[in-house]
Amino acid sequence: MLKRFLTWAGFLGSLWAQAPVDFIRDIQPVFEKSCLSCHGSKLQMGGLRLDSSVLAAKSIQAGNAADSTLFQRVAGIGEQARMPMGGKPLNPVQIAAIKAWITEGAKWPEAASAKTAEIKKHWAYIAPVRPALPAVSKKDWVRNPVDRFVLARLDQESLTPSPEADKVTLLRRASLDLIGLPPTPAEVDSFLADKSKNAYEKQIDRLLKSPHYGERWGRHWLDVARYADSDGFEKDKQRSVWFYRDYVINALNRDLPYNQFLVEQLAGDLLPNATQDQMVATGFLRNSMINEEGGVDPEQFRMEAMFDRMDAIGKSMLGLTIGCAQCHNHKFDPLQQEEYYRMFAFLNNTHESNLSVYSPADQQKRAEIFRKTREIEAELRHRSPDWAERMVRWEGTVKNDQPEWQVIRPEVDDISTGGQKYALMPDGSFLAAGYAPTKHTAKFTVKTDLKRVGGFRLELLNDPNLPQNGPGRSTKGTGALTEFTVEARASQSKDKTQAVKIVRASADVNLPEKELDAAYFDKTKKRRVTGPIEFAIDGKDETAWGMDSGPGRRNVPRKAVFVPEVPVENEGGSELTIYLSQKAGGWNSDDNQNHNLGRMRLSVTAAVDPKADPLPANVRQILSVNAAQRSPAQTAVLFSYWRTTIPEWKASNDEIDTLWAAHPEGSSQLILSQRNEMRRTNILMRGDFLTPLKAVEPGVPSYLNPLPKSDGAPDRLTFARWIADRNAPTTARAVVNRTWQQYFGTGIVATSEDLGKQADTPSHAELLDWLAVDFMEQGWSMKKLHKSIVTSATYRQSSNVSAELLAKDPYNRLLARGSRIRVEGEIVRDITLAASGLLNETVGGPSVYAPAPEFIFQPPVSYGPKIWNEEKGAARYRRALYTFRYRSVPYPMLQNFDTPNGDVSCVRRSRSNTPLQALTTLNEPLFLEAARALAAKTLAEGGKTDESKLRFVVRRCIARDPNDGESATLLRLLAKQRNRYEAGGLSAAELVEGTTSAHPKELAAWTTVARVLLNLDETITKE
């Protein structure tokens, strides 16, 4: 390297013969042509400016070109990218000139230098302060401070605000904005009838209290949180994360302060006495995609997920683009690559866990089981006052009844299907990860020094990275062992290995024979079962040792011991090959059908005829603690086990078992949990996890607020508190800006994902700061923020626009009018369902399979077959945010209306207007179903005359009454359809198929009218 450098440098020296170098003649033109676009007055990438001698100084060591970064970078010396970045390299003469100029002392005439001595800090990196309210022209227009800023800007542009929208428009607008549903005609009537001064405010308060508020604004956060119900990538398997979705909805509904909302999502698990909700909140970070296609390196995709988390935090919480620094120092913002990885380090110490979670009702049931169990146990102790002495005696009999086991650390190989990966853990166990074949045999090869092997032990251990903590890999954290076989030969032998005949097996769990769950259906007609450990040595692929002892008790370590007919004896030790056949999974390895062992450890013993220790691992662990030092909780655990060994307590033991049999199944939720041991975080060359450059400690970028104080070393919770800090310059701005964007179509800063130096100029910089400060000072209350915005005169303007105003301000950045925006995809559907009366208003719960064409979930559209059991009942009509979301196969209706699929964090949706949308609203089955239902409702409730019916149906769609022209058009359509049905030119029965109307022709004619209304631009637009 050095040699190359010397040659190259020497070569350059020889190119510049004419001395001395003249800065103005030889150097400045080069800077101007090739450098200043990135290192000039407008941009100072890396903080460097090459039009100012002062600000260029850090790249120049006068007299020493070789050590000057300016020279190194343009000459392409060293590891960093050559400058100009992305452009043509300077020619050798130019490089030589720069070298000679530096060598000669880098003389820079003062007159040729810009006068700026320091780089101005970008506005968004300074914590906002509350600005003074500006003077305005029309004080009487102003309703709250928001309006002062907006009006001041309009004054500057000599524009005047639009008049207030009429009451119906206003209520529909506020309803769509706050709860994502249109107002019912009754709500409209009640508002119209309310002549009180605060009638509008009362409506706002009603809407903010509605449980649908959390759904509407929750959906926006779910975009940001890249929420989806599947893993993404090839397999795109279902995942259970709807508890997180409901957490978001509930948090918004109870107006959880935004700063706390952020802290819980980044580090809820680290809060003192974390609640289930706070654990669930960390699902935010777990919403990253997971790749379990065959052959993946799990660490590679863990890192991909980490990058995704950084990206999501950057866009959503910080409002900053930080992803660039994954590979190099940020070009435009002062973020250094090292700083990126220091933030990364805060997040890098987690397990990718999956927790059992319970609804409030289930939590009560659990509490009840625990309480009753304790009561029964107390009763046993009460009835047997000598229980303590008896337990001590029992302890003495079991304490040392186990032979010595030697853990073996084999090479591991998946021989049948391949692809499952294993990580060797410090305790000698293996953790399976990545692809999970549903039927496979894992092969372990090991050499042991033991001269005699009298038994083999397989331990199955818990691990926070396994579903429900394991010990298996099924969605319940269970596994099944189909067959355990061993081959052996003498250690140094080249002989063929000989099968070792296993004649006995024992285990700490032996459940009765039970047929496999439907989830493991393998398309064969065989009766496949799990049961006692004998099933693992019976030579049958249809039987397996099972360990699912039911909800609440299944996720515990297990062990089994296998005894050979004749001990394996070799004077020089043996080479053992152990096969763990696992064939109790389903037919489809692309789905959640594996039934594999998760974390396993193998041991051998010299003892003859060993048996599996019946004591659970946690009991064994407590026994190893000196009796005097045991906590009451430990003693209680010991008692709970010991009582099961007492024959005369059978009745009580059975009673407790019965209690546990009623334990709720619960759901699962992806969460984070903290590792005890810190992972080392490295700066990665170009973001490549295989090329670490240097280790870094957790930390935050120097140009943002400092880390808050923490009790021990700063951790993820400290990081969360840093983001949610009052002095964080971008956190509050980012969220108020995004909220503004949702109301007005564009944020005050249009680039809502990036407030950094490359951001668009704010349309109302002071308003942004006022909103941000007011938001924080009002306790980070989202609801108060919403109220400030929607009660402003700005928000209440009519959205009608004249050609002149449109020409002057096409995007309404100045806000001389209200914003007219097509609603988001979910709300398009929700409006349709609400108008038709079909809407099922249930809040929360598992995602639903709304009507969709079946074939899109099957190959060759989908990679593998996906579950889509179309809902038949009321669940068909749930709000669209509850529609199950597969990342690789998005729900078509929502996709056509720009709903993001959750691959990456999305803070700003695209808003298109396409023929596919028209086809969807015209022809998609659920839209037609809604039109039919709306027609039926109209006939039932719309009064006697066509006019009254028409008013009814129009108001259900667009809240207002139809005008004469509209009525005439619609009544003409109605009349024509009636004629066609009467004349038999068209079959009414087909259009209203599935309904039981007494007047199918009338229903069909009105269905046509309803369908037209549901297709109107106005129906799916917030005016």
Place this chain on the structure above:
Amino acid sequence: MYSNQEDAKTIGRRWFLEQCGVGLGAAALTSLCADASTNPLAPKQPHHAAKAKRVIYLFMAGAPSHLEMFDYKPQLAKFDGTLPPADLLKGYRAAFINPNSKLLGPKFKFAKHGQNGAELSELLPHLATVVDDIAILKGMQTDAFNHAPAQILMNTGSQQFGRPSMGAWSTYGLGAETQDLPAFVVFSSGKKGPSGGNSCWGSGFLPTVHQGVQFRGSGDPVLYLSNPKGVDAELQRDSLDAVQKLNQMRLDTVGDPEIATRISSFEMAYRMQTSAPELMDISKEPKHVLEMYGAEPGKPSFANNCLLARRLVERGVRFVQLFHEAWDQHGSLVKDIKINCQDTDQACAALVKDLKQRGMLEDTLVIWGGEFGRTPMVQGGSDGRDHHPNAFTMWLAGGGVKPGMVMGESDELGFNVVKEKVHVHDLHATILHLLGFDHTKLTYKFQGRNYRLTDVAGEIVQQMLA
């Protein structure tokens, strides 16, 4: 080139105000607006004169074996059953196998074809007949060796999700030549869908109008294309007229040009209802054409999709992408690759022939290839290969690509590229060049920086250009 959607709309709206005024009759309005710049898919001029006006990309998902089809390695046959040289494997990561697995010789016979004597295996008898019309790149290289990331990389230039696909970039840069059909159409055939899923043809951060629209070889070609049951043509037209009339009234009242766009979207949808079924009806194709492709009306197949691709580009569709997923031969290599080639070889060759006969090959670029290659080492017993990113083969035809060319060379084992390496980014740069773009200038500002298909890399492969 405008940098973002908002600019496009500004231009559109300004135009709208000046040219249309507010309050024109619905009919005049739709005809005026349908072809004008209110539509982000209106035709646009690229940076320089384009050689290729449209693209048909035959994506062989799952990754075909270059060693069985294109890249003949007699040495690999010779060393069959021996271990590969250790220094070759340094730093090499394989998906499934232990890299230190035995070499596996090619499973099929090769022969020379065409004027330049390009070598093809016996699996490709049909392609052999058009070998003088295609350019074979044996020096392809990629960064990823798992399916989903590699497919995403091949389609979007990045292994990370969230970037626009090549088809999306093309319609973003060029717009559409027809308003009656989507500008970017996608088909899937084979045993599975592509591993990268929907993101293979996604719009990423580009406006969603640029995402590929999935077509189906049977039934409704586009979702929700047919009128619902009970709605005949007359009722659909009557309903549409009422919708348009009411929308027009609203436009007159509120003045939002977005309503004008909605009106034209509905008209386009209506036209698509006629044009798409007509397009899909291949039964009207002459018998000899059907036979050339091996297409059978009413029986969805890769062959049908190839014929449909030709019909689509004829009608002005900008980018057609056919995914055929079945090439992941970890085992049963001989049997399965044979089936794959039987399913695809004839139709691929027919497509090239057909386009040429119609004079369309000149400005239609055809691309064939998977997401990576296969290992020279065996997987399993003796009949499978693992994923291999270091060297693989693709071919291109038409659209300004030099015909009859073989470029690039892998080493004697087909492991690494030793000559004329073409990285995925280079391929992308070249494709954009053929479409008339400087790949460093076709950009979109997002998250504070200008993104492009080739990210920070990509060199045009000059040698490939006709």
